[in-house]
Amino acid sequence: MAEELKVPKVWIGPRSYATKKARQEAVQAILGRYGIGKVVDQEDDDLLLRDLLDMHPDAEGKVGPGVEHFRVIATPRGHHKGPEAVLVDGSKVAFSYQKCLDAPTHPQRVKAAMRTEIQPQVNTYYEARKASHTLVSDESGQELAPADVHVSYFQGPRFHDIAMDFVRAAGGFDAIDLTAETERGLALFTDRALADRWHAHHQEHAVLGLLSAKENLRRPRV
Template sequence: MAEEPKVPEVWIGSRRYATKKARQQAVQAVLGRYSLGQVVDQEDDDLLLRDLLDMHPDAADKVGPGVDHFRIIPTPRGHHKGPEAVLVDGAKVAFSYMKCLDAPTHRQRMLAAMRTEIQPQVNTYYESRKASHTLVSDESGQPLAPADVHVSYFRGPRFHDIAMELVQAAGGFDSIELTAETARGLALFTDRTLAERWHAHHQEHAVLGLLSAKENLRRPHV
């Protein structure tokens, strides 16, 4: 019996879609629920737009100090609705949701791989806090339920800035090769010596902390 062809999985954050069209329709459904100028006030819609913006090729610049909320605005030609991020410093940043849905650039694939490479460090930090009975927000001091815990870089340099230091030292994004990606889009460094350098660099410079999901919403995720 012939094997069924594998269909690549399509995602926005942790949301899985059967096709690229279904993913696009999910974004359009969010935009369609609001009038022009209206704030996106439904939590699920807000979370989807945050994950969507993280997929933008210029996400680090777009997100800046962090997103406070989203508004719906007319697209440049005025014929359709589009999202606008209102940042915590009051700046307003419009972005194309279609650009977010484009195939990831090598730069984006690299940054995603770098997160995958250091995920064990993040997991170890969480487990150490859990074992020491200190699952509390490092911002508010409030106790956190395990399902509400987010490990954040809010107390030190952004993940993006730590990653860029290693990338620049290695000769730039084009100098680093990745393994083939899984259907979920995960890849690793082919050069395991460089991977170890990255692990050590992240371990030295990352200042991790815990936040609640709600507190973490306002923080940049890139």
């Protein structure tokens, strides 16, 4: 019997799709559910659009101070619907979902690998807070259920700023080689000495804290 070929999956955040077409249709289905000018008020739809915007090649500029909610708007030529992010400061930013679905650039892959590399540090922080019985929001003080805890950088420099400082010191994105991705986000630094330097840099500069899911949704996600 011939061995079955494994079809690589494509992703939007934690959601996997069998094909690029299926992924695109998932976004189009959200746009189709709302009229022009309507707020995207279903939580699952909102979460998908937040993860989608994270994939934009200019995500840092688009997200700005953080997204309050999304609206559906007419595209510039008026023939189709598109998403618009309404930021917490009231400004509005339209973005192309097609650009979000394009293959990630090398800088995007490097930043994803950097998050993968330091995930054990994030996990250790969460476990320490859990062991000390301090699973409370560092913003509101409310007690958090384990399933409602998000580790955030809101108390100090953003992850993006910490990462970019390291990238510049390393000689730029082109100086960082990655292993092949076996699954979404699982690429790592090929140079393990450089990886150790990144781990130490993140440990020194990251100021982690805990938020609830709703509090975290209002924060910049890059």
